[in-house]
Each structure stands twice: as structure tokens, then as C-alpha cells.
Amino acid sequence: MRLDIEQTEFAAAVRAFAQDQIKPVIGDFYERGEFPADLVRELGKLGVLGVTLPEEYGGAGAGLFMLGLALEEIARVDASVAVTVEASVTLGAEGIARYGSPEQQAKWLPRLAAGEGLVAFALTEPSGGTDAGRTDTKARLENGEWVIDGAKCFITNAGTVMTDLIIATAQTGPGEVSCIAVEPGTPGLEIGPEYSKVGWRASDTRPVYFDGCRVPESNLVGQRGRGFVQFLELLDSGRVALAALATGSAQGCLDESLVHAKEREAFGRPIAENQSIAFMLADMRLRAHTSRLAWQDAALKADAGEPFGTDAALAKLHASQAAVENARDATQIFGGYGFMNETPVARAWRDCKVLEIGEGTNEVQRMLIARSLGV
Ligand SMILES: Cc1cc2nc3c(=O)[nH]c(=O)nc-3n(C[C@H](O)[C@H](O)[C@H](O)COP(=O)(O)OP(=O)(O)OC[C@H]3O[C@@H](n4cnc5c(N)ncnc54)[C@H](O)[C@@H]3O)c2cc1C
Structure with missing residues (x-):
């Protein structure tokens, strides 16, 4: 497919960064199983993490095609960094941009668009990921707060130094699944240790546990029951x-x-x-x-x-x-x-x-x- 000038220049800038900055060092991060936060922050400065996000919050307002160009160039060199970006943008930040309230967008999108923060999207549970409609994690409303109990597994970006938000799916009523945002450090949220993975070793993947974890009612992302x-x-x-x-x-x-x-x-x-x-x-x-x-x-x-x-x-x-x-x-x-x-x-x-x-x-x-x- 023929790229226009803007697309060509963006892809070239990401390619140069991937080849010059990621390629020489990523093997060592991979061997150590270490998350390369500085490289991800630099990609943020290049505009990669904000490429699809709204311009009013500092994003580029471009589409999935532009993001794909960047992901292809990064993964050409290393998939760990690429999946860090992919999971945060398409499953996490985009969720706030598409379904979040104006208050949630104003609070979280500027840092995400600048590439200073990352999002984890927590759907998969120990009892199964394919049958995703069967969500065992539960959230109940109590005095204006969601109280969340349950467990998630294999969650990308759950425990990085850059993680601003974990968006979890939870049952908020019989047959009703909703998405709720939880900030790291919230009491009742426990981020488990990094898994020992076969690959993607420089990306962050962890289990996440909710034990009476309380967040404001306003942390519901999108409509109740539309999760x-x-x-x-x-x-x-x-x-x-x-x-x-x-x-x-x-x-x-x-x-x-x-x-x-x-x-x-x-x-x-x-x-x-x-x-x-x-x-x-x-x-x-x-x-x-x-x-x-x-x-x-x-x-x-x-x-x-x-x-x-x-x-x-x-x-x-x-x-x-x-x-x-x-x-x-x-x-x-x-x-x-x-x-x-x-x-x-x-x-x-x-x-x-x-x-x-x-x-x-x-x-x-x-x-x-x-x-x-x-x-
Ligand atoms: C490195 C890594 C990162 C991940 N990051 C995230 C993340 O950020 N957030 C998140 O929520 N999840 C994440 N996941 C989880 C991932 O999405 C799930 O592992 C995946 O959806 C499969 O679910 P499962 O592992 O429970 O397998 P299962 O659902 O147990 O499936 C096992 C096998 O059975 C097959 N199967 C199941 N049902 C059927 C059927 N009806 N017909 C035919 N075959 C079937 C499946 O295709 C699969 O081959 C990650 C996983 C890994 C490994």
C-alpha cells in the first residue's frame, strides 16, 4: 500500500529509533527479563503512544493505520517493546478515549498521550480467557464505591513503573459485565510477581488480585453492563x-x-x-x-x-x-x-x-x- 508523506515520515522516524536505540540494547533487557522503561518513554516522546488518542489531550488523532506502521517497525526489531505499546494503546488508553467520561479523559489521557503512563487491560482470569464472557471477578456498589473481588492472570503492563491504570472487567450484576479502572496503589489491589515467560521477556506480564478493592463509583469506564x-x-x-x-x-x-x-x-x-x-x-x-x-x-x-x-x-x-x-x-x-x-x-x-x-x-x-x- 502506498504511504503518504506523513505516514512515510512517521514510519521512518520509528524505524530509525527501533534500529538505532532499541536493537543494540534490547537483547540484554530480554535476558534479564527487565522492562525497558526508558525506551518506552522515548517512544512516548516520538508520539507513538499517543498516535490514536484525541488531539485535545495531546494525542495525534490519527488512526489504527498509523499505529500499525509504528508497531510493525518496532516489532521488526523487538516484540516485547511492541506489545507493551500495543496493549497499552489499543486495549487500555483507547478504552478511556472511546468510552471514558469527560472527567476520566481529562484526568488520564494527557499522560497516556504523552507516553508518560501505561495502561493494563485485565480481562483474562485463571479459570479461562477464551470464554471471556464468563467473568468470575465481581464488583458491588457500596456507599458510592465499587468493591472488587477476584483475580486476573497474564496481564500485560500490570506492574511497570509507568503503569497509571488497570482497567478490569468485572461482573457488576447477574449476567452483567462492566469495565472498572483501578489505579496502582489502591488498597485491596495486589500486583503479583512477573511470570517467567518463554518469550516477550522484556515486557511486563503479571497476575492481578482484587481483595475488597475499593474505587470510586465514577471509575466505571463506559456504561454499566456494556463491558x-x-x-x-x-x-x-x-x-x-x-x-x-x-x-x-x-x-x-x-x-x-x-x-x-x-x-x-x-x-x-x-x-x-x-x-x-x-x-x-x-x-x-x-x-x-x-x-x-x-x-x-x-x-x-x-x-x-x-x-x-x-x-x-x-x-x-x-x-x-x-x-x-x-x-x-x-x-x-x-x-x-x-x-x-x-x-x-x-x-x-x-x-x-x-x-x-x-x-x-x-x-x-x-x-x-x-x-x-x-x-
Ligand atoms: C504473554 C501474554 C500476555 C497476555 N496479556 C494479556 C492482557 O494484557 N490482558 C488479558 O486480559 N489477557 C492477556 N493474556 C491472556 C490471553 O489473552 C489468553 O491466554 C488467551 O485469550 C487464551 O486464554 P487461556 O490462556 O485461558 O486459554 P483457554 O481459554 O483455556 O484455551 C485453551 C485452548 O483451548 C482452545 N479453545 C477454547 N475454547 C475453544 C472452542 N470453543 N473451540 C476450539 N478451541 C477452543 C483455545 O483456542 C486454546 O487453544 C496474555 C497472555 C499471554 C501469554
């Missing part, structure tokens, strides 16, 4: 963003593999001169290309206000599979080095699997696509 609908809408955008992220991973695997295959020699010639390797590179290019077309098509429809739920599912399903396959081929092209954590494609190999799980597993995407076919 399920709200998060389904946010997840559609999230899937497009995750597809852009997956495309970046797929492209990054190709970038690295191409350089390596041209340099690495076996039997007196570069391994790229073997047709089996060259064809692998061609397939990787194809997967990155079709993934890009898929997420960009879905994003353009979203930004035009057209229905895009099925396109989001198609993009997420295709791009996540492409990323997994490119990571597998890239590690093969790198041989033994592909199994060493110091090699970026080894990180990609560990990172990409979760793309088939998060924000609706690929089984869920297939269900949505099948449903759109009337089956």
Missing part, C-alpha cells in the same frame, strides 16, 4: 494492531536471515546460493507481504468507520501464522546460531508463538471467520 461489548470492540482493533506487530516480526526474521544467508558460507559459497535457502527466503518475503496487506486493509477499513471485525480476524490469524513460520525458517537458516539467545531470530522464535494465543487464540479467529461465512 463485554466494549472489550469485543477494543479487541477488534487490538487484533489489527497485533497483526501489524506480527508482520514486523515476520519482516524482521527475513531482514536478519537475508543478511546471514548472503554472508554465511558452506561448501565454499554463501548458503543463499542453495535453492532450498533461497526458496525459504522467498516464502518468508511472501508471508511478510501478505500479512502487511491484511493488516493494512483491516486498518484502513477501521479508520474509515467501516465494519472490520472479520478483516481483523483474518489479519491476526494470517500474520501470527506468518510470524511463527518465518521465525522457524529464520532459526533454520541461522543453524546453531539460531538456537543461541544472543541471535535476534532466536528471540523471535521464542516470541512469535504467543501471537497465536493472545487477543483471542487462532481458534477464536477461525470461529469468527467461519461465522462470517454463515457456518
Whole structure:
């Protein structure tokens, strides 16, 4: 798809930051399992975290397409930082921008748009994430406050030094799910320790517990009982963003593999001169290309206000599979080095699997696509 000048310049600025600032240092953060707060803050200064948020609060007021361009460039180098941005913007800050009250927007959006704060969106529970309508966490109104009890698991951005807000889904009545914002430090909110993850090791993922956690009634985000609908809408955008992220991973695997295959020699010639390797590179290019077309098509429809739920599912399903396959081929092209954590494609190999799980597993995407076919 042809980019206009503004899109080209924005993508180029994010690419330069990713290549010059993230790429040289992210491997060490990854090995330590450490959240790279300064890098995320710098992305905030570049405007990445505020790109979709309203201009009146300091955002750029641009759409999902612009965010996708940034996520693709970041993930081309590292998926941990990309998912930090993706989860905070599409599932968190966008929730406040779309459904929050004017008071909530004025209170929280300026810092989020400036990239000084992050949001965690807490939907998944220990008893299951796919069956998301079944929310065991409960919230009851008592003297003008919501009292929340329950537990969430696998929550991205829940415990970073930058986290301003956790937006949790909770049952606020029989068959009624609502979204409630909770600020870190609220009594009764406990943020668990960072999980030991296979991949995305420089992103922050934790369990969250609510034990008689009290927040003002005004912390309800959106209408009472509309939480399920709200998060389904946010997840559609999230899937497009995750597809852009997956495309970046797929492209990054190709970038690295191409350089390596041209340099690495076996039997007196570069391994790229073997047709089996060259064809692998061609397939990787194809997967990155079709993934890009898929997420960009879905994003353009979203930004035009057209229905895009099925396109989001198609993009997420295709791009996540492409990323997994490119990571597998890239590690093969790198041989033994592909199994060493110091090699970026080894990180990609560990990172990409979760793309088939998060924000609706690929089984869920297939269900949505099948449903759109009337089956
Ligand atoms: C690193 C990481 C970060 C995450 N970040 C967040 C976050 O920020 N916020 C958040 O709320 N969640 C987050 N999640 C959770 C994620 O969204 C869930 O793991 C995912 O939705 C799947 O839920 P589950 O793990 O409970 O699997 P389950 O729901 O137990 O599903 C297990 C398997 O069964 C399959 N399955 C279930 N039902 C069906 C069916 N009807 N037909 C066919 N197959 C089916 C699923 O596709 C899956 O393969 C994160 C997860 C990870 C790993």
C-alpha cells in the first residue's frame, strides 16, 4: 500500500529509533527479563503512544493505520517493546478515549498521550480467557464505591513503573459485565510477581488480585453492563494492531536471515546460493507481504468507520501464522546460531508463538471467520 508523506515520515522516524536505540540494547533487557522503561518513554516522546488518542489531550488523532506502521517497525526489531505499546494503546488508553467520561479523559489521557503512563487491560482470569464472557471477578456498589473481588492472570503492563491504570472487567450484576479502572496503589489491589515467560521477556506480564478493592463509583469506564461489548470492540482493533506487530516480526526474521544467508558460507559459497535457502527466503518475503496487506486493509477499513471485525480476524490469524513460520525458517537458516539467545531470530522464535494465543487464540479467529461465512 502506498504511504503518504506523513505516514512515510512517521514510519521512518520509528524505524530509525527501533534500529538505532532499541536493537543494540534490547537483547540484554530480554535476558534479564527487565522492562525497558526508558525506551518506552522515548517512544512516548516520538508520539507513538499517543498516535490514536484525541488531539485535545495531546494525542495525534490519527488512526489504527498509523499505529500499525509504528508497531510493525518496532516489532521488526523487538516484540516485547511492541506489545507493551500495543496493549497499552489499543486495549487500555483507547478504552478511556472511546468510552471514558469527560472527567476520566481529562484526568488520564494527557499522560497516556504523552507516553508518560501505561495502561493494563485485565480481562483474562485463571479459570479461562477464551470464554471471556464468563467473568468470575465481581464488583458491588457500596456507599458510592465499587468493591472488587477476584483475580486476573497474564496481564500485560500490570506492574511497570509507568503503569497509571488497570482497567478490569468485572461482573457488576447477574449476567452483567462492566469495565472498572483501578489505579496502582489502591488498597485491596495486589500486583503479583512477573511470570517467567518463554518469550516477550522484556515486557511486563503479571497476575492481578482484587481483595475488597475499593474505587470510586465514577471509575466505571463506559456504561454499566456494556463491558463485554466494549472489550469485543477494543479487541477488534487490538487484533489489527497485533497483526501489524506480527508482520514486523515476520519482516524482521527475513531482514536478519537475508543478511546471514548472503554472508554465511558452506561448501565454499554463501548458503543463499542453495535453492532450498533461497526458496525459504522467498516464502518468508511472501508471508511478510501478505500479512502487511491484511493488516493494512483491516486498518484502513477501521479508520474509515467501516465494519472490520472479520478483516481483523483474518489479519491476526494470517500474520501470527506468518510470524511463527518465518521465525522457524529464520532459526533454520541461522543453524546453531539460531538456537543461541544472543541471535535476534532466536528471540523471535521464542516470541512469535504467543501471537497465536493472545487477543483471542487462532481458534477464536477461525470461529469468527467461519461465522462470517454463515457456518
Ligand atoms: C504473554 C501474554 C500476555 C497476555 N496479556 C494479556 C492482557 O494484557 N490482558 C488479558 O486480559 N489477557 C492477556 N493474556 C491472556 C490471553 O489473552 C489468553 O491466554 C488467551 O485469550 C487464551 O486464554 P487461556 O490462556 O485461558 O486459554 P483457554 O481459554 O483455556 O484455551 C485453551 C485452548 O483451548 C482452545 N479453545 C477454547 N475454547 C475453544 C472452542 N470453543 N473451540 C476450539 N478451541 C477452543 C483455545 O483456542 C486454546 O487453544 C496474555 C497472555 C499471554 C501469554
